[in-house]
Amino acid sequence: MDLRLELVPIPVADVDRAKSFYSGQLGFVVDFDHRVSDDFRIVQLTPPGSACSIAFGVGVIDTPPGSVRGLHLVVADIDTARAELLGRGVDISEVTDLSAPGKPTVSYAGFADPDGNTWTLQQVRD
Numbered sequence: 001m002d003l004r005l006e007l008v009p010i011p012v013a014d015v016d017r018a019k020s021f022y023s024g025q026l027g028f029v030v031d032f033d034h035r036v037s038d039d040f041r042i043v044q045l046t047p048p049g050s051a052c053s054i055a056f057g058v059g060v061i062d063t064p065p066g067s068v069r070g071l072h073l074v075v076a077d078i079d080t081a082r083a084e085l086l087g088r089g090v091d092i093s094e095v096t097d098l099s100a101p102g103k104p105t106v107s108y109a110g111f112a113d114p115d116g117n118t119w120t121l122q123q124v125r126d
Helices: 015-025 078-087
Strands: 007-009 029-037 040-046 053-058 071-074 096-098 105-112 118-125
Touching: 015 029, 015 040, 015 053, 078 105, 078 118
Parallel strands: 007 053, 071 118
Antiparallel strands: 029 040, 040 053, 096 105, 105 118
């Protein structure tokens, strides 16, 4: 049985602000932005190179804005990715390396969207 994660709903307070952050600052591709009524609008975006998208809007998810924690974006070169996000105005932490004897080093750098949903860049180094 295959189980593919393809969509993660993200709770946001301001749809247009979130769309601007995810597309403009993070570089996510806007797949669609569809308003059915004043009570339902859905925006779907996909990180470059990802098979999984995110969605937010009006009437999409009822959890509090900013309540999603620790979504990971896996990158090949965390230093380059971090520098690019800094250049786009994203407030991102310094890179932290974690390692254990005999295991690859895992590097992290965290940031939050305008609502406080948190994300982590991750790189695994052999």
